[in-house]
Amino acid sequence: MLLPSAYNFSMSSHSPTTPEDIVHTSIVLPDGEHRVGNPDDSPDVRFLVGYCVFRSPDAALLSSLLPKLVHVRGVDRLATLMQLVGDEARAQRPARDVVLERLLEVLLIEALRSDGKTNTSPGLLRGLTDERIAIAIRRIHESPEQPWTVAQLANEATLSRSAFYERFGRAVGMAPMEYLLAWRMALAKDLLRREKASIAEVAERVGYSSASTFSVAFSRHVGLPPARYARDTSFDRGLQAEADSSTETGSIA
Missing domain, CATH: 1.10.10.60 (Homeodomain-like)
Structure with missing residues (x-):
């Protein structure tokens, strides 16, 4: 499932919930997994979540033309990539972050070009298929x-x-x-x-x-x-450049 642009959303089960069922914070397990709910119970569902950030000034142009949700299923290449991502995320190998970054880039491209296997709301992707x-x-x-x-x-x-x-x-x-x-x-x-x-x-x-x-x-x-x-927008760019400069200086120090 691909959300091309950040916006507010919520996830819930089909079963009716009560205020006691709502969990606002997660528990971080020793393996780095974030657990929502009782950490001693078997999980009902497991999510593998990643994100991509486009640093190009044209990023808004692309995201504005994409659907809010892309749902892909039944694509062997994506299933293989997800297995690699899951394996790499759980392991603590050298260069883990670099490998995960590259895998997510390929995963994003494959999701966007999955044509007939993609269930999207109307938008640029559906038009291009x-x-x-x-x-x-x-x-x-x-x-x-x-x-x-x-x-x-x-x-x-x-x-x-x-x-x-x-x-x-x-x-x-x-x-x-x-x-x-x-x-x-x-x-x-x-x-x-x-x-x-x-x-x-x-x-x-x-x-x-x-x-x-x-x-x-x-x-x-x-x-x-x-x-x-x-x-x-020129004024905003100036402020952003100052903020970036401050951030870089802080990280170096």
Whole structure:
């Protein structure tokens, strides 16, 4: 089970619970396992939990387009990887953390590309597993500056306009033009964060004929004018750089 972005969630059994059943803290066993509940009882379920952190400034762009939950089952390659992860997590071999880090990276990639074996909510992953819809998504990603219409994207996917519109919405969870707008705005935010480009240049690169048209669309979608968004994120980066510097100094000391 893959949660591409952190958000609040809870886990519980199907059986009715009482306040006495709720455990807020876990017990750390000698082998490093965290036990929720009575440590002397046999466990009802066992979880192997890991996490990945993307340090790229584009990480938010990816996570915003992924479903909230990816559930994969019946994939032999993943089962083998999970066995390796479990074995390495329980052992105390040299370079254990390095091996676990690499295994989790491969596990993440395999989970994301598990195609038909993946049960996901509508989103980018499900759209990319549909060969026809994937073609349209790739065209949008390759050329966001093009004045795409539903008919043109349907033609790229070799589907009728109505069939494409319905199939795209069912797979991705939003209409084609809504996805195009979301992609353009995600790219625009990334350009405003990372590059010293003018509003007019950003507008042209994401498919808008004028800076004013782009500014209106950006403000409506993001809730801030592009100039203010660029200024605020630049200030936030400065604060983060200071925090990173302090952290590094502290760890060295």
